[in-house]
Each structure stands twice: as C-alpha cells, then as structure tokens.
Amino acid sequence: MAPVREDSAVRASRGDLRRGSAMLRSGREERVPSQRSMAARTPLHARHVSAQAVMVEFAGYEMPLRYSSIRDEHVAVRTRAGLFDLSHMGEVRLRGAGAEATVQRLVANDVAALPTGRALYTVICNEAGGIIDDWIVYRVEDGFLLVVNAARRQADLEWMQSHLLPSTQLVDESDETALLAIQGPAAIAIVQTLADCELAVLRPFASRLGKVAGVACRISRTGYTGEDGVELYCGADPAPLLWDALLEAGAGHGLLPAGLGARDTLRLEAGLRLYGQDMDEGVDPYSCGLGWTVRLGKGEFIGAARLRELDPENPPRRFVGLALGPRQIPRHGMTVRSAGAAVGEVTSGGFSFSLGHGIATAYVEPHLGAAPLSIDLHGETVPAHHVPLPFFRREQPPRRRGD
Amino acid sequence: MPDLSGYRFTPTHEWVHRHGDTATIGISDHAQAQLGDVIFLDLPAVGAQLRAGERFGAIESVKAASDLYAPVSGTVSEFNATLTDAPERVNSSPYEEGWLLRLDGVTEGDVELVDEATYLTRTEE
Numbered sequence: 001m002a003p004v005r006e007d008s009a010v011r012a013s014r015g016d017l018r019r020g021s022a023m024l025r026s027g028r029e030e031r032v033p034s035q036r037s038m039a040a041r042t043p044l045h046a047r048h049v050s051a052q053a054v055m056v057e058f059a060g061y062e063m064p065l066r067y068s069s070i071r072d073e074h075v076a077v078r079t080r081a082g083l084f085d086l087s088h089m090g091e092v093r094l095r096g097a098g099a100e101a102t103v104q105r106l107v108a109n110d111v112a113a114l115p116t117g118r119a120l121y122t123v124i125c126n127e128a129g130g131i132i133d134d135w136i137v138y139r140v141e142d143g144f145l146l147v148v149n150a151a152r153r154q155a156d157l158e159w160m161q162s163h164l165l166p167s168t169q170l171v172d173e174s175d176e177t178a179l180l181a182i183q184g185p186a187a188i189a190i191v192q193t194l195a196d197c198e199l200a201v202l203r204p205f206a207s208r209l210g211k212v213a214g215v216a217c218r219i220s221r222t223g224y225t226g227e228d229g230v231e232l233y234c235g236a237d238p239a240p241l242l243w244d245a246l247l248e249a250g251a252g253h254g255l256l257p258a259g260l261g262a263r264d265t266l267r268l269e270a271g272l273r274l275y276g277q278d279m280d281e282g283v284d285p286y287s288c289g290l291g292w293t294v295r296l297g298k299g300e301f302i303g304a305a306r307l308r309e310l311d312p313e314n315p316p317r318r319f320v321g322l323a324l325g326p327r328q329i330p331r332h333g334m335t336v337r338s339a340g341a342a343v344g345e346v347t348s349g350g351f352s353f354s355l356g357h358g359i360a361t362a363y364v365e366p367h368l369g370a371a372p373l374s375i376d377l378h379g380e381t382v383p384a385h386h387v388p389l390p391f392f393r394r395e396q397p398p399r400r401r402g403d
Numbered sequence: 404m405p406d407l408s409g410y411r412f413t414p415t416h417e418w419v420h421r422h423g424d425t426a427t428i429g430i431s432d433h434a435q436a437q438l439g440d441v442i443f444l445d446l447p448a449v450g451a452q453l454r455a456g457e458r459f460g461a462i463e464s465v466k467a468a469s470d471l472y473a474p475v476s477g478t479v480s481e482f483n484a485t486l487t488d489a490p491e492r493v494n495s496s497p498y499e500e501g502w503l504l505r506l507d508g509v510t511e512g513d514v515e516l517v518d519e520a521t522y523l524t525r526t527e528e
Contacts, residue, residue, distance in 0.1 A: 054436075069494065070465050071440045261439065261465065327443050329463050351442045351465065378461075378468060 042087035043178045043236040044243050053259060059150035061088040064259035073262035074353045077225055078394075081184030082258030083246055090153035090174040091233065092160065095143035098168035103144050105163060105302060107137060108285060110295035114139045119205045119222060122293050123285045124156070125303030129310065130281035131288065132159060134273065136222060138207055145218070145233075147179075149275050163302065178239030182246060183229035183266075185394075186253040191230055193249050195219065199230065213245035224263065226270025227394055268348050268359065271321065271390030277332065278319070278347040278361055286315035287363065289389065317344070317363045321391055322384040324358035328377055335376040336362045336384065343368060346375065354392045360384065405498045411474070412522035413514055418498065419474035426509045428474055429502045430462065430493065433526045438464035441490040446503060451479045453504075455512025460503075462493070474514055477506030 039062040048055060053064035064085065066073060076082045094102055103111050109122035119138040123131045133152040138145040148156045153174060160170055182191055192199050197210040199219065207220035218233040234242055247255065264274070273279055279288045284307065286294070291312045296304060310316075324330055330349030335342050344364030352359045360375065375384045410418045416434035420427045435441065445461040453459045453473040460471045482504050486492060493501035517525070 066439065069440050069491070071491065265465070327445075327463075329442060329468065331468075351463075 040088075042085055043239040044085045044087060044180075047240055047243055048085065051257060053257075056260070058260055059088055061150060063088060064257070066259040066261045067257045070259070070261035070265060071353055073256055073258035074265050076254060076256040077184045077227055077258055077262060077266055078354055079185065080254035080256075081182055081186040081190055081229070081250055082225075082256055082262065083243070083250065084181040084183065084258050084263060085243070086179040086181050086231070087177070087236070087239065088150040089179050090146075090148040090150055090156070090172070091177040091179070092146040092148060092157065093143060093169075093171040093173055094146065094160075095169045095171070096167045098165035099143045102160075102163065102165045102168045103137060103146075104298065105165065105300070106160065107135065108294045108301060108303065108307070109137070110298040111137060111139060111144070112298065116141060117207050119207060119220060120293075121205075123279075123288075123290055124159070125285065125301075125307065126281060127303060127306065128281075129284045129303045129306035131275070131279045131283055131285060131290075132156070132281060134275055134279070134290075138218075138220070140218075141209075151276060176236050178234050178236050178242075179231060180234070180239065180242060180246065181223055181225075181229060181231045182250070182255070183223045183225040183227045183258075184255075185228060186250070186255065187227070187229035190246065190250040190253050190255060191219075191232075194245055202230075213242050213249075215239075215242045215245075217242070224270075224272055225266040226272070226390060226392060227266075264348075265350055265353060268350055268361070269352050269354055269390065269392035271361070273319075273361075274348060283317075283363075284310060284315060286310055286312045287317040287319060289319040291315075314366060316366065318366045318368075319347075320344075320362055320364055321387045321389040322346075322360045322362055322373065322375065323355075323387045323391070324360070324375065324377075324382060324384055326357045328375075328382050329358040330360035330375050330377065330384070334360075336364055337374045337376065337381060338364075338368050338371045343373070352391060359391045361389070407498060407519045410498065411516035411518060413472065413474045413516060414525070415472045416526075417472060417474050419516065421475070421509060424507065424509050425480070426475055426477060426506045427502050428504050428506065429497055430471070431522065431526075432497045433523075435494045435497045435501070438462065438466055438469065439494075440465045441493040443490050444486055444493070444503065446482045446486075447479050449479050449481060453477055453479065453506060455510075455514045471503070472514075474516060475506065475509050475511050477509040479504050480507045481505040 039057045048064040053067045055062050056065040107122040119136050124133045136147040194213040202221045210219050215234050215238040220231045222231050223229045329351050330346050334346040336344035344362050346360045346362045349360035373384045374381045410420050412418050416431045442463045455476045458470045459473045
C-alpha cells in the first residue's frame with residue numbers, strides 16, 4: 001500500500017544548493033499555508049502546522065514531509081514508535097449482494113476465504129495485465145473496505161464504477177475518513193493504554209472495531225514501515241482528538257510524529273513498493289515481484305487472461321534489490337549496468353538509516369543471472385550488489401506459547 | 404543564534420567567515436533546511452587549492468546530491484573531520500559546529516558576497 005505518483009516526497013536529483021533550494025521552495029512556502037496552494041488538507045492539517053512541520057504537496061494534499069528530521073523520525077519508528085497522518089489515502093466501501101463478486105473481478109488476489117475483519121494486499125490490473133493500483137482490501141461486517149492510493153483515487157473510482165456488478169453499492173468515504181498509523185516496537189503498548197479492547201490478540205492483517213481514546217475506529221494491525229503497529233481508521237471530526245491522545249500516551253515511550261519522508265525511507269528498507277514509482281500500468285505483477293498476490297485459480301478477473309500468458313518464473317523484467325556503499329546514494333532514474341551495457345533503471349533509492357549504506361530497487365533485464373551489476377552515480381560507475389528484498393527485516397519477537 | 408556579523412554569503416548558499424588571510428566556510432541555515440538530513444559530504448583534502456566560484460565538493464542529503472562552490476580562493480588547511488561521523492551537525496549547527504573547511508592564503512574572486520540581511524532578503528524572493 002502506498003502513497004503515489006509525484007512519488008517519493010524525498011525524490012532527488014543532483015544540482016547545486018541553489019537548485020536544491022528551488023526544489024523545496026514550494027514546501028517552504030506551504031509551511032505558512034499559502035494562498036496559492038489548491039491542495040486539499042487532511043483533518044490534522046492544523047496539528048501539522050502548529051508542530052511546524054515542513055509541508056509538501058503530495059497526491060493533491062498538503063502533507064507533512066517531516067516534523068524534526070527524517071533520520072530522527074525513521075529511527076524512532078525502528079526503535080520506539082512513530083505516528084503518521086495518512087488521511088490522504090482513499091477509503092471506498094462496496095456493499096450489497098454483488099460486492100464480493102465485484103471485488104473478485106477487480107483484484108488479482110482472492111478474497112473468497114477472507115474472514116470478516118481480515119485484510120489482504122492486492123494489485124488491481126487492467127486487461128493488459130498492467131497494474132492500475134495496489135490496495136488493502138478488508139472484509140468488513142457489511143461488505144468490503146478498499147484502501148486506495150490517494151493519487152489513484154479518481155482513476156480507481158472510475159474504474160470501479162465501470163466494472164460494478166448488479167446489486168453493488170459503491171461509497172467513497174475518503175473525505176469523511178481519517179487514517180492514523182502508529183508504527184514501531186512500542187506501538188501496540190502505546191495504543192493499548194487508550195483502547196477498549198485487547199490488541200495483542202490481533203494478528204497481522206487482522207482488524208476489529210473498537211474505541212481508542214473514546215474515538216470509534218477500525219483498528220488494523222497493518223502498516224507500510226516493516227514494523228509492528230496499527231492503523232486506525234476513524235471519522236474526520238474526532239481525528240485531532242485521537243492524534244493528541246496518541247502523542248500524549250506515547251510521550252513516555254519516545255513516540256514521535258513522523259512525516260512522508262520517514263515513511264518513504266522506512267518502506268524502501270522494508271522492500272515495499274510505491275505505486276507510481278516502483279510500478280504503474282506498464283508493469284505486470286510478476287515483473288514487480290508481486291506474483292504472490294495473483295490467484296489465477298480463483299476464477300476470472302480483469303487481466304487474468306493476459307497474466308496466464310506470462311511465465312511467473314520468467315517475467316519480462318525483474319525487480320531487484322541493490323546494495324551500495326556507505327557514501328553511495330542511488331536515486332530514482334539512475335541507470336543500472338551489467339558488463340558496461342545498460343540493463344535497467346533504479347525505481348527507488350536512498351540512504352538506509354538502519355543499515356548505513358545506499359539501497360535501491362530497480363527493474364533489470366531478466367536473464368542476467370548472477371552477473372555483477374553497477375549503477376551510474378554522478379558520472380561514476382559503482383558496484384551494486386544484488387540482495388534479497390526486504391533490505392531490512394525487524395527481529396521477530398519470540399513466539400508466545402499458544403500462538 | 405550565533406553572531407553572523409562577520410559572515411558573508413554566496414548566491415549558491417555557501418558562507419565564508421574571514422579572519423585576515425584565513426577563512427572558514429560552510430553552508431547557510433537556509434540551505435541545510437532545504438536539503439534536509441545531511442548524509443555525508445565530499446570535501447577536499449588538506450592542501451587542496453580552491454578557486455572562487457568553482458566546485459570544491461558535494462553534499463549528499465536525504466533529498467539530493469548538491470555541488471558546493473567556493474566563496475573565495477585559498478588553500479585547505481583543515482576540514483571538519485567531525486562531520487564524517489556526525490554529518491547532522493551541518494543541520495543542527497550550520498554556522499558553528501557544522502563548518503566545512505578552513506582556508507589559508509585567502510583571496511576573493513568574482514563571487515558576489517553579501518551580508519546575512521541581504522542574503523535572507525534574496526532567499527525570500
């Protein structure tokens with residue numbers, strides 16, 4: 001699941017400091033909400049401004065890039081906890097007798113056996129097998145809740161409308177819904193102090209209805225950081241109250257508010273794809289390494305015919321993880337080479353605060369085997385070591401008896 | 404806030420603080436704020452010759468790689484070795500602990516150097 005297109009809030013290029021400053025000037029102006037900006041605001045906008053967050057426009061929303069430093073916020077999530085405002089994400093409900101068949105037609109994964117409250121990750125393909133978006137799909141008490149990328153919301157809604165089966169009602173609840181994510185090893189303990197139900201029993205990708213700080217929420221054990229934690233879906237109106245309560249409850253645990261900058265560095269370390277940057281309609285799920293979300297045996301769905309023609313083991317391209325040196329930071333769009341020849345391009349890259357070196361994901365030609373790779377970095381060609389994704393995996397807590 | 408009365412600034416966001424024919428150079432608070440977290444710096448070795456207006460190194464932040472341009476000419480007498488382990492000092496203290504280089508034999512070139520007030524006015528344009 002992901003923010004989108006105009007992609008990574010920490011997107012980079014090379015220039016002098018003057019150019020660097022021009023790149024972010026819009027962000028700076030938005031710190032004092034500018035009259036020029038037509039961007040939408042989340043229900044927590046006033047909280048971000050009063051916390052003096054650096055604001056950037058992302059997917060049509062004014063969003064916090066960072067409150068303090070991306071490094072500090074990243075480390076907080078890996079070692080303690082971070083609180084994110086993800087209210088720009090889209091929430092769409094499907095209800096009615098045709099809802100399940102409609103979901104099955106739209107998504108590549110299989111929701112038939114999904115129990116109430118549980119969620120799954122899936123890609124949505126067009127007829128050509130290209131990825132239209134990636135969603136988290138929950139089966140809820142009265143149908144399905146689809147969580148979609150903010151920048152894809154309008155396109156997704158049109159796509160859904162054009163493929164609705166009879167007896168299916170679609171409601172876009174994005175504007176009335178806030179989404180807060182608390183991520184990190186202390187996240188569950190922090191939210192538990194405010195919750196009216198036991199959170200430890202919620203398994204990954206499970207959710208339930210409950211109250212946190214008295215605010216009615218869907219409490220979901222999901223995230224986009226590679227850490228344990230929960231995401232809380234609540235109404236827009238009480239969201240600031242919930243935000244304040246979480247920050248207060250987390251103060252003793254070292255909880256920090258965290259922006260899109262840390263979200264991007266965390267998700268890259270965790271090997272999680274970002275729609276619009278790591279994948280788009282020109283990419284099939286196998287090339288992207290998301291073949292595990294495709295269930296060709298479940299019956300017909302949009303794109304299935306084309307996906308059946310592909311060999312899941314030998315897709316047209318291969319999505320790989322690359323590790324560089326401590327002073328080598330790969331960036332989106334850089335060329336990947338093998339024996340001098342261009343064989344691919346970096347989709348996401350950056351510095352891994354957890355590992356202390358540069359990391360990147362890239363599409364490369366499929367039949368390179370173990371051939372050494374390199375990346376064109378500011379005029380130099382530097383070795384890039386092919387490593388398995390994710391780059392970073394948190395240590396699993398010891399399993400409790402009975403698990 | 405440190406006293407910046409002796410500091411002068413380039414259009415490319417570096418600062419220089421001269422003491423006779425020696426000088427200290429760094430990047431402005433505005434520049435560090437725009438760049439975000441500094442990850443590492445490429446700085447020249449002691450003895451390297453800087454020429455005013457020419458590239459002398461690079462600074463890599465979470466956001467971008469940026470070239471650094473010399474505000475003045477001179478010979479590198481010292482680089483800030485603490486930045487190797489703590490590059491974030493450029494963010495937290497750009498005018499003091501986050502200095503980049505000290506130079507000897509300093510002469511000025513064609514680079515326009517302005518005081519802080521003028522610099523701040525220009526960054527707000």
